[in-house]
Amino acid sequence: MPRIANVRLVLAALLMVAVTSVAARAQSMLDMVDLSSDQFTKAEMSRADIEAAIAKLPPGEKLDLFGKALNKLDLSGMDLRRVSLQAARLMGSDFSNANLEGVNLDSAWSLNSKWTGANLKGAxxxxxxxxxxxxxxxxxxxxxxxxxxxxxxxxxxxxxGADLSADEKNQSMGLMRGTFRSADLTGASMKGANMRRVLIEYTTLTGADLTGASLAGSELGGSDFTGADVTGADFEGADVNSARISNMKNADKALNLDKAKNFDRAMRN
Known part of the structure; x- marks a missing residue:
């Protein structure tokens, strides 16, 4: 069992190396894989197979689906708390309203998938x-x-309270961090979130709640913060070049906004 675990750790590490090396070269990670291959288009198990496997689990054990191809499956509404999906292929799968609290999804591929209303607390x-x-x-x-x-x-x-921050321990693998380029975070709640050195360029954050969040050193270029509550949010060293920071809620209560990088180039009117 230890040998199998070590092999899995190596495989997961190789997957992350592939991803981060692409990011380091400002290249799309999609160039590294064949998204038309069986690994990214087919499923090795059905929903019924997964349900049956979970039902047979001994008390305290988890269903390990490491690296499994589970593309385009409808897993909506399922209780998947006893499943590990590390490095799984979940392209186009539907996890709407599923319970994945505490689940390991590290290095999983899930482009164009659906997670609306899903419980991912502590995942x-x-x-x-x-x-x-x-x-x-x-x-x-x-x-x-x-x-x-x-x-x-x-x-x-x-x-x-989520941790989107850059991982300072794995610099040899490239900078691993939350990346939200051209994402839509309208009305999202990120109270007390750790967003240090996160990439949030050209992203919509209108009406978002950033109360007490740390944005120190993050890259916020071109993002729209209109109506976002920034009470106690820390902007020290954050790059706000071309970001729309006018009409933020409680901007006077934000921390170190005047110390943000390229503050003079932000859209403040």
Whole structure:
């Protein structure tokens, strides 16, 4: 068993190396994989198979679906708290209203998938690929979100206390952090979230709640903060070049906004 576990750790590490090396070269990670292959288009198990496997689990054990191809499955409404989905292929799958509290989704690929209303409290999404996914209304309270949410929709999502920050320990693998380029966080709640050095460029944050969030050193260029509540939010060293920071709620109560990078180039009128 230890040998199998070590092999899985190596495979997960290789997956993240592939992803982060692409990011380091400002290249799309999609160039690294063949999205038309069976691994990204087919499913090795059905919903019924997964339900049956969960039902047979001994008390205290989890169903390990490491690296499984589970593309385009309808897993909506399922209780998946006893399932590990590390490095799984979940392209186009539907997790609407599913319960994934505390689930390991590290290095999973889930482009253009559906997670509306899903419970992802305390889940781990490290190196997870969710480009173009729909996470409207999803609850990611306290989750680790160092994945790629570019072009994703997170309207009304809850990220209170979540950790989106850059991982300072794995610099040899590239900078792993939450990436929300061109995402939609309209009305999302990120109270007390750790967003240090996060990439949030050209993203909509209108009406979002950033109360007490740390945005120190983050890249916010071109993003729209209209109506966002920034009470106690820390902007020290954040790059606000071309960001719309006019009409933010309680802007006078934000921390270090005047110390933001390119403050003079932000849209303040």
């Amino acid at each position: 781990s999404l490290f190196g997870t690929q969710l480009v173009g996914a729909n996470l409207d209304g999803a609850d990611m309270t306290g989750a680790r979100l160092a994945g790629d949410f570019s072009k994703a929709s997170l309207k009304g999502a809850k990220l209170d």
